[in-house]
Amino acid sequence: MKVIIIGENAKEQALAYALEQNGNHQVLVCPGNPFTHEFEQSMEELPEPYHPEKVLETITAVDPDEIILLDEHLIRQGMTQDLARRGWDVIAPNQAAVEVIDDKLQWATLMKERNIPVADFLQKNTKQEAIDFIQEIGLPLVLKEANGLKRFAIPYNEDEAIDDVNEWFDSGCQGIIFSEFLSGVRFNLPVLAWKERVLPLLPFVVTRGVYENEDDPQAKGLGCVCGIHDEIATVYAQQAVQDVLVPFLKALDEQGIEYEGILTGEFIVSQQGPVCVNIKAGLSETGACALFPLMNFDLLKAWKQIKNGEQPAIKWRNRDSVSLVLVGKDYPQEDSKDQPIEVDEDFEGVIYGNHAALKDGQLVSDGGRVLIVSGMGHNLLDAATQALESAKHIHCADLIYRTDIGKEADQKEA
Numbered sequence: 001m002k003v004i005i006i007g008e009n010a011k012e013q014a015l016a017y018a019l020e021q022n023g024n025h026q027v028l029v030c031p032g033n034p035f036t037h038e039f040e041q042s043m044e045e046l047p048e049p050y051h052p053e054k055v056l057e058t059i060t061a062v063d064p065d066e067i068i069l070l071d072e073h074l075i076r077q078g079m080t081q082d083l084a085r086r087g088w089d090v091i092a093p094n095q096a097a098v099e100v101i102d103d104k105l106q107w108a109t110l111m112k113e114r115n116i117p118v119a120d121f122l123q124k125n126t127k128q129e130a131i132d133f134i135q136e137i138g139l140p141l142v143l144k145e146a147n148g149l150k151r152f153a154i155p156y157n158e159d160e161a162i163d164d165v166n167e168w169f170d171s172g173c174q175g176i177i178f179s180e181f182l183s184g185v186r187f188n189l190p191v192l193a194w195k196e197r198v199l200p201l202l203p204f205v206v207t208r209g210v211y212e213n214e215d216d217p218q219a220k221g222l223g224c225v226c227g228i229h230d231e232i233a234t235v236y237a238q239q240a241v242q243d244v245l246v247p248f249l250k251a252l253d254e255q256g257i258e259y260e261g262i263l264t265g266e267f268i269v270s271q272q273g274p275v276c277v278n279i280k281a282g283l284s285e286t287g288a289c290a291l292f293p294l295m296n297f298d299l300l301k302a303w304k305q306i307k308n309g310e311q312p313a314i315k316w317r318n319r320d321s322v323s324l325v326l327v328g329k330d331y332p333q334e335d336s337k338d339q340p341i342e343v344d345e346d347f348e349g350v351i352y353g354n355h356a357a358l359k360d361g362q363l364v365s366d367g368g369r370v371l372i373v374s375g376m377g378h379n380l381l382d383a384a385t386q387a388l389e390s391a392k393h394i395h396c397a398d399l400i401y402r403t404d405i406g407k408e409a410d411q412k413e414a
Contacts, residue, residue, distance in 0.1 A: 001300060002026045002043070002064040006055060006079070007071040008033050010352035010372045011288035015068065015299075017350065023298035028062065030055045033353030034363055059088065066091065066300060070262070072098065072282050091303060092261045093281050100257060101281040104144055104177050107248070110255075116247050117275045119268070121179040127169040130176050134161045139181075142277075146175035154181060154218050182268040182275060186217075187232045188224075189240050190264040190283050190291075192299070196250040197306045201262075202226050202291040202316060203237040206284065207405045210331060220332065220369060221286040223324045223387075223405035225380050226294065228316055232269075240267050240274040248279075289323040289352050289372045319376040322383040322406035324391055325354075326371040326399045336365035339398035347393040349373060349386075370399060380406045 003025045005012045013036050016027045026043045029036035031053040040046060047061035059067065067083055069075060069092035076099075080092045093101070100106050104121070111118040123146055124130040134141065139158060145151040145168055155161035168176065187205050191198040204226040209216035227233060245265055252259055262283050267274040294317045302312035328336025341356065341363040352374075355367020371394065375386025384406025391401050 001066060002062060003028070003066045003068065003300070004059055004062060004064040005029045005068045005070065006074065007031075007069070009071075010285040010354040011283050012036070012070055013352050014288040014292040015070070018292040018295045019299060022295060023300055025300065028052070028058065028064075030058050034356055034358045035351055035353040059083070064088065068092065070282055075281065076102070093259050093263070097252065097257050097259045098281045100252065101263070101279055102150070103146075104179075104278075105146060107279060108177075108179075110251050111244070111248055111276060114247055114251050116244055116251075117270075117273065118244075119179045119182055119275055119277045121177055123175050123177045125175040127165060130165045130169070130178075131162055133178060134158060134165070137178075142179040142181050144177045144179070145173050146177050148172055148174065152218065179277070182270065182277060185232065185236070185269040186267070186277075187236065187269075187274075188264055188266050188284065188287055189237050189245070190262050190287065191241065191245055192303060192306070193245075193249055193259050193261065193263050194303070194306050195253045195258050195260070196246055197309070198241060198246060198249065199302055199306055199312055199314065200237060200241050202228060202294060203232045203240075204287045204290050205232065206286055207402070210327065210400075210402070212402055212404045221284055221325065222327065222369075222402050223322065224284075224286040224290050225320070225322050225383075225406050226287075226290040227320045227380055228294065228318070229320075236267070236269055236274050240265060240276075243273060244276045248276075285352075285354055285369065285372060286323045286325060289374045290321045293317075293350075293374055293376060294319060294321055317376070319378065320380045320383045321374055321376045322380060322387045323372055323374040324384075324387040324401055324405055325369045326373070326391060326394060326396075326401045327369050328365060328367075328398055329400050331368045331400075335367050336370055336398045337367075339365040339396055341365060341371070341394065341396040341399070343395070344393040347390070349375075349390040349393075351390075351394065365396065365398060370396075 019025045067090045078095045080094045083090045143153045153164045187203045189203040190201045204224045206221040206224045208219040264280040266278040296315045305312040352372040357366040373390040375383045377383035
C-alpha cells in the first residue's frame with residue numbers, strides 16, 4: 001500500500017517507521033525532516049522531480065492509497081476535508097471535530113452532561129471575575145485561556161495567578177477556564193478512532209521540565225515512559241477507554257460530529273478511577289517516539305478492520321520503552337538555531353527529527369525540542385539506559401537532555 005504521512009516532526013517519522021516495518025508499506029513523509037528522506041527508498045516510483053515540501057503536488061503525483069494527517073495546524077485549516085473532496089482516503093479528524101477538541105469548555109461540558117469522569121471546571125469572562133474567583137477559592141487551580149492564544153498555567157501562588165489573569169486579559173483574552181488541580185498518577189492514552197469504535201494504543205507517562213527530577217505539568221515533555229506491564233497499561237487504560245473515551249466519542253457522534261483519527265486523552269487516577277483532565281486531537285512527539293517502536297502489527301490493516309466493525313488482532317513487543325528529548329540549553333526561554341550537530345558513525349539507533357534542519361549538508365538545530373531518541377528494554381531501566389546511550393552519540397554544544405527519565409519510574413515499580 002502506498003502511504004503519505006503529512007507532517008515534519010518526530011511523530012510522523014516514528015509512525016512511518018512503524019508502518020514500513022510492520023506492514024511492508026511504501027511510505028513517504030511530506031514535507032518531512034532531515035531524517036525522513038530514507039523512506040523514499042521504499043517508494044517504487046518517486047515523482048520526477050521530487051520536492052517533498054510541495055505536499056499537494058507530491059500527493060497528486062503519487063496518488064497514495066492512504067493519507068495520514070497528524071499536523072494539527074493543517075487539520076485546523078481544513079486540509080482533511082480538502083483532500084477528501086479531491087477523492088483521497090484520509091485518516092485524520094475533520095475541522096469540525098478539532099474545533100470541539102480545541103474548546104475545553106465545550107468538550108468538558110459534554111462530558112459532564114453525560115456523567116463522564118472529567119475534572120470540575122468553570123469559565124470567568126472578565127478580569128475582575130477571574131481575580132475574585134481566585135481570591136475566593138484559592139489554589140491550586142489550572143488556568144486555560146478559553147480562546148485566542150489558548151495559554152495554560154498552573155500558578156504556584158495567588159500573586160502569580162493574578163499576574164497571569166492580568167497579563168492574559170490585557171493582551172486580548174476573553175475568558176479563562178478554571179479547572180480543579182488533581183494530584184495522582186497522570187498518564188496519556190491515545191486511541192485510533194472511527195466514530196465510537198476505537199483501537200486503544202499504549203498509554204505513556206510524560207516527564208515535563210528541563211531539570212533533573214522535575215515534573216512541571218506546565219512545561220513541554222522532555223521525555224516519556226511506556227511500560228506495557230505496569231498498572232496503567234493493564235488496568236487504568238482499559239477503564240479510561242470504557243468510561244471516558246468511548247462514551248465521549250459516542251456523544252460526539254450523536255451530535256453529528258464523526259471523529260476519525262488519533263485522539264489522546266490525558267488522565268489523573270483518582271480513587272474512583274481515571275478522570276479526564278485534557279484531550280488532544282493527535283499525539284505528542286514524545287509519546288509517539290516511545291509507543292510506535294513497540295508496535296508489532298499493521299496499523300492500517302487494523303484501521304480497516306475497525307471501520308468494518310471487526311476486532312483487530314494487535315500485538316505489542318514485550319518490551320518497555322523510554323523516549324528522550326534533546327533541547328537547546330536555553331530552552332524554553334530561547335530556541336536553538338543553526339548550531340551544528342554531529343552523529344557518531346557507529347550510531348545504530350534511530351534519531352527522530354523534531355526541530356532540526358539541513359543547511360548546506362550540515363545537520364543543525366532549528367527550534368526548541370530539536371531531536372528525540374528512544375530505547376527499548378525488558379524493563380524501564382534497561383530502556384532508559386539504551387536511550388541515554390543513543391543520546392551520547394549525538395554531539396552539539398547547544399543541546400542538553402535529562403538523564404533521569406525512566407529511572408524513577410522503574411524504581412517505583414520495583
